[in-house]
Amino acid sequence: MEKFVKAFPSKPLTWPRGKQWALAGVVGSGNLEVLFERNPKTTDQMDCHVESSIPGYKDSWLAALGDFASNYPVGGTKVTIHDQGADPIVVTFRLRQAYDHLLKKTT
Amino acid sequence: MSPAPKDTRRRNKAERMRRVGKLASGKFVSAKSVPEVLKLIIETGDILCLEGDNQKQADFLANQLATLTKKDLRDIHLVMSCLTLPAHIELFKKGLISQVDFCYAGPQGQAVAQLLADGKFPLGAIHTYNEIYARYYVDLTPRVALIAAVQADRQGNLYLAANTEDTPAIVEPTAFSDGIVFAQVNEIVDKLPRIDIPADQVDLIVEAPYPMHLTALFTRDPAAITDVQILMAMIALRGIYQKYEVQSLNHGVGFNTAAIELLLPTYGEQLGLKGKICKYWMVNPLPTMIPAIESGWVEGVFSVGGEVGMERYTAARSDIFYTGRDGSFHSNRAMGQLAGHYGVDMFIGATLQIDVNGNSSTVSKKRITGFGGAPNMGCQPMGRRHPTKAWLQAGAESNPGPGSIPGRKLVVQLAETFQSGRVPTFVEELDAQDPAIKKALHGVAPVMIYGDDVTHVVTEEGIANLMACRTIEERRAAIRGVAGYTPVGLKRKRSETRELRSRGIIQLPEDLGVSPSDVSRSLLAAQDIKGLVRWSGGLYDPPAQFVDW
Numbered sequence: 001m002e003k004f005v006k007a008f009p010s011k012p013l014t015w016p017r018g019k020q021w022a023l024a025g026v027v028g029s030g031n032l033e034v035l036f037e038r039n040p041k042t043t044d045q046m047d048c049h050v051e052s053s054i055p056g057y058k059d060s061w062l063a064a065l066g067d068f069a070s071n072y073p074v075g076g077t078k079v080t081i082h083d084q085g086a087d088p089i090v091v092t093f094r095l096r097q098a099y100d101h102l103l104k105k106t107t
Numbered sequence: 108m109s110p111a112p113k114d115t116r117r118r119n120k121a122e123r124m125r126r127v128g129k130l131a132s133g134k135f136v137s138a139k140s141v142p143e144v145l146k147l148i149i150e151t152g153d154i155l156c157l158e159g160d161n162q163k164q165a166d167f168l169a170n171q172l173a174t175l176t177k178k179d180l181r182d183i184h185l186v187m188s189c190l191t192l193p194a195h196i197e198l199f200k201k202g203l204i205s206q207v208d209f210c211y212a213g214p215q216g217q218a219v220a221q222l223l224a225d226g227k228f229p230l231g232a233i234h235t236y237n238e239i240y241a242r243y244y245v246d247l248t249p250r251v252a253l254i255a256a257v258q259a260d261r262q263g264n265l266y267l268a269a270n271t272e273d274t275p276a277i278v279e280p281t282a283f284s285d286g287i288v289f290a291q292v293n294e295i296v297d298k299l300p301r302i303d304i305p306a307d308q309v310d311l312i313v314e315a316p317y318p319m320h321l322t323a324l325f326t327r328d329p330a331a332i333t334d335v336q337i338l339m340a341m342i343a344l345r346g347i348y349q350k351y352e353v354q355s356l357n358h359g360v361g362f363n364t365a366a367i368e369l370l371l372p373t374y375g376e377q378l379g380l381k382g383k384i385c386k387y388w389m390v391n392p393l394p395t396m397i398p399a400i401e402s403g404w405v406e407g408v409f410s411v412g413g414e415v416g417m418e419r420y421t422a423a424r425s426d427i428f429y430t431g432r433d434g435s436f437h438s439n440r441a442m443g444q445l446a447g448h449y450g451v452d453m454f455i456g457a458t459l460q461i462d463v464n465g466n467s468s469t470v471s472k473k474r475i476t477g478f479g480g481a482p483n484m485g486c487q488p489m490g491r492r493h494p495t496k497a498w499l500q501a502g503a504e505s506n507p508g509p510g511s512i513p514g515r516k517l518v519v520q521l522a523e524t525f526q527s528g529r530v531p532t533f534v535e536e537l538d539a540q541d542p543a544i545k546k547a548l549h550g551v552a553p554v555m556i557y558g559d560d561v562t563h564v565v566t567e568e569g570i571a572n573l574m575a576c577r578t579i580e581e582r583r584a585a586i587r588g589v590a591g592y593t594p595v596g597l598k599r600k601r602s603e604t605r606e607l608r609s610r611g612i613i614q615l616p617e618d619l620g621v622s623p624s625d626v627s628r629s630l631l632a633a634q635d636i637k638g639l640v641r642w643s644g645g646l647y648d649p650p651a652q653f654v655d656w
Contacts, residue, residue, distance in 0.1 A: 024624075060592040070601060071615075088592050089335050089523050089567050093623055096616070100624030 002052040006062065008069035012043040013076050016103060024097035025090070032083035032090060034098040039078040046074045052083035064091050072099055116285040123148045123287060124310065134263040134312050135295070141171040141313055146179045148287050148311070149251050152205075156249035156281065159189040160272040160440065161211070161479060162322050162412045165255035166192055167291045167315035172253070173197040181205075186247045188236055188273055188440075189479075190215045192320065199227050208247055209477065210234050216474035223475065223547045233477045233553060237444045240276040252281040252288050255319040258299055259292040263306035266299040269392075269413025269421075269436035270321060274304065276441040282308035291315040301431035323415035323650045325391045327365040330635040335523060335567045338616065338626045340366035341374060343455065345619040346570045347519060347563060348375075348384045351497040355387035357447040357484045359456025363521045365395040367455075369631040372402040389447040389484075392417040392428060392436065394649065397642045398632035400427055410436075411443035411480065420646035440480070447484035452497035453517035454484040458555065459526060460537050463583050463595055465558025465573055467520055468539035475544065478555055485518050485556040501562060505574035515574060518556065519563045524591030531593035532566075533586065558582065564589055568596075569615040576612060588613045 015038065022036045032052075039047050046069045050061055068074070079095075086094070126147040130140045145168075149155060157172065158165040172180075173194040182205045185198065190212040198204050199222050208231040212219045222228035234242070243249065254274055256265035267274050281288050289311040290304075344367060347353065358364040371385060386406040390396070392414045399405055408428050413436050421427075422434030429437045447454065458467040469476050489512065491498075498514035505515050522532045538544075539552045562574040564586060571585040588604040590596030607613040616623060633639045636653045 059597070063597055064592050067601070087335075087523075087527075088525050088529065092591070093335055093338060093567060093626075096623040097626070100622050104624065 002055045002058060002061075003050065004058065004061075005047070005049050006065070007042075007045045007047045008066050009044060010046045010069035010075040011073035013074050015076070019102055022098045022102035024101060025094040027082045027084050029084055030086055032081060032086040032094055034094045035080040036074075036098050036102050037078045037080070039076055043076040045069075047078045048081065049079070050081045050083070052081075054083070054085050057088070060088055061091070064088070064095075068092065068095050074099065120285045120287060123150070127311070131311060134306070134309060136311055136313050138167070138313055138316050141168065142174050144289075144311065145172055145175060148289065149180060149183070152182045152184070153250040154184045154186055154247060156243070156252040156277050157185065157187045157195070158252065158254040158273060158277055159187045159191050159195060160270070160412065161189055162324050163255055163270040163272055164192055164320040165253050165291050166194065166320040167313070167317065168253040168255075168289065169194040173201070175203070177202055184208075186239065186243070186249060188239060189213065190219060196222070202227070205229055206231050208232055208234065208239060208242070210236055210239055211477040211479040213476055216476040220473055220475045224543070228547075230547065230549075233548065235478050235482045236273075236440055236480045237448070237483050240273070240441050243276065243280040248284045248286065249277070249281045250286050252277050252286060254278065254288060254290045256290050256292045256304065257319075258294055258296050259290065259312045260296060260299050263309045263312055264299055264302045265290055265292065265304040265309060266301060267303040269418060269438060271303060271438045272412045272440045275439060278304055278308050287311065289313075291319065293318040300433045300435050321415060325360045325393050325414050326416070326650065326653055327360070327362055327393070327395055328636050328653060329365065329369055329395065329631050329633050329638060332362050332366045332369070332628070332631060334626050334628065336363050336366045337370070337628065337630060338621070338623060339363055339521060339523070339565055339567055340370050341621045341626065342570060342616055342619060343367060343519070343521060343565050344370060344375060344378065344380070345621055346614055347453070347455075347517065347565070349378060349380055351452065351500050351517060353384050353452045353497050353517065354495060355389075355451040356385060356453040356455065357389045357451055358393070359481070359521070360391075360393070361457035361521075363457050364455060365393070366631070368393065368395045368399055369633060371399040371404050372632040373630045375404070376402070387451070389443055389451055391438070392421050394636070394639050394647055395633070397639050397647060400424060401642050402632075409443055409446055410438040411440040412438045415650050416648040419648060420643050423646050444480050444483045447480070448486075448488050449491055451484070451516070452495055453519060455517075455519040455521055456481060456485065457521050459532065460539075461520060461522060461533055461564065461586070462537045462558070463533070463535055463586055464579065465561045465564065465582060465586060466537060466554045467556045467561075468537045468554055470537070470539040470544065470553050472538050472541055472544070475553070477553065481555055486560045487512075487516055487518070491516070501574065504572070505562070506577070515562060517562050518560050519565060520556065520561055521565045524566050524568065524593050524596060531595070533590035533593040533595035535595060566591060569613060569618070572612050572614070575610075581607070581612070585612050
């Protein structure tokens with residue numbers, strides 16, 4: 001079990017009207033769940049709360065989250081990740097999916 | 108001084124056949140006499156070719172050969188493309204082989220590594236397929252070739268059915284140099300569907316007590332394709348297939364390329380690419396191509412081998428596949444490899460390891476598998492002269508100098524940054540560079556595809572265009588930029604990645620208009636094997652291990 005909280009600097013996210021959160025993935029074996037929510041306390045960082053069933057990969061997590069916060073404007077978000085042993089390649093993929101869901105206009 | 112060359116080999120062949128004498132009735136020998144016949148036709152010091160292809164095996168003859176001992180047979184120089192069967196390994200354990208030249212040892216990779224470590228594997232060299240066939244005409248011409256066919260007629264003509272594979276490439280140099288061609292067949296019949304090898308080139312035939320070994324090697328169940336593989340397929344379709352308008356291509360046999368085949372009738376159609384890309388294929392009759400073929404994407408497919416279960420489908424689609432006049436499927440590995448080398452715009456395939464310079468290999472420390480055909484296709488054909496749009500466009504991007512070819516074949520490595528079990532695909536140094544492996548292979552590391560030949564690396568992170576890099580440092584930075592969170596990827600510098608991205612050398616999914624939230628298994632034209640059967644109108648007969656209904 002690995003559990004940590006860390007904030008990464010990021011450009012402010014322009015929240016689409018009506019959106020409060022977005023979710024991608026599921027907590028299941030070899031998969032993970034990413035939840036984006038509004039964080040009223042900040043506009044220039046992504047606050048991450050990570051819980052992973054597999055210990056020992058904190059460096060990879062920090063690198064992946066840091067890159068994500070640097071590549072996309074996600075300041076002002078709280079990101080909660082529940083990981084059930086997802087392959088490392090799934091992590092960025094689910095982050096991007098949740099981010100896409102967040103930006104998609106609700107119809 | 109040795110005597111001037113005359114017709115010694117022809118007279119020697121006649122002598123060998125005379126020894127067989129009454130054991131043969133015409134060309135035909137009984138199954139139980141085979142060990143004796145092998146003793147009589149093979150001489151000490153012979154170059155012996157045992158047909159072991161990627162898919163079919165002369166397994167009865169191999170098993171009989173493996174019953175012989177050092178008293179019967181010694182100092183044999185074994186030449187063959189694939190070491191696949193336990194019987195092949197047995198020949199080494201018994202010490203019958205004084206040298207071996209081969210291409211590939213898939214299922215026996217671990218046994219080969221062990222034999223090498225024990226000093227029982229007297230290796231000449233590991234080749235690519237066309238490389239060893241070429242040497243059959245030069246310095247590795249077989250004195251005796253033990254081959255496999257499906258049927259023989261009473262005259263001794265052979266029918267090879269869907270899996271022609273290596274047989275013509277073995278028979279021709281042997282038969283035309285006074286060597287002995289000995290075929291095992293599944294059955295002897297009065298009339299063949301077609302003649303693949305004329306009786307004139309065949310010396311001995313045995314009806315084997317069991318049908319030859321044949322592996323369904325290229326069947327990929329769509330049910331096992333992952334979201335990440337679909338993402339990579341979308342990235343490749345937009346960033347490479349669409350960009351270069353790839354007309355002719357070879358696909359590897361992994362799930363990544365299967366995903367691309369299954370996206371053509373859906374995502375490809377949405378992009379308006381039908382009729383613009385992927386018309387001519389050099390691949391085996393892959394079941395995952397059925398939806399694209401049925402949707403009218405494909406003009407033609409030429410194959411190096413067959414695929415179990417595709418016989419009725421290919422017979423009913425003779426506009427697409429090469430077939431005999433009765434519809435029976437035809438393949439030819441040597442010609443297929445040639446087509447994949449000179450005739451196509453692109454090779455795209457997966458690999459197990461890529462180093463920071465772009466070299467790739469499927470060798471791991473405990474397994475020596477060799478190459479097969481991938482290097483013939485995953486390389487730049489320096490003798491190519493005919494232009495196509497993709498070839499010229501790639502050539503212009505690779506910045507040719509005054510002394511270089513104007514075009515380039517697209518050589519694309521498609522790999523997730525991690526293999527299963529969190530094993531990184533990207534490494535600083537290939538396992539193939541292990542000093543013990545190099546020493547066993549005469550100092551040459553078994554690199555499958557060289558970084559200088561690779562034009563693009565595609566991962567779930569994006570595309571690295573290696574041919575557009577101007578220095579080796581730039582190439583390394585481009586590879587690190589798409590290597591994800593592997594040790595190689597973690598060493599990238601954000602500023603370098605950003606600079607390469609601004610020049611289009613690194614492209615992320617969003618740079619290509621690919622949105623990860625659009626990734627869905629529902630984009631696959633078929634969800635499972637049953638879906639492929641439906642697309643084929645019931646003509647595809649999947650092997651039993653793929654049928655769960």
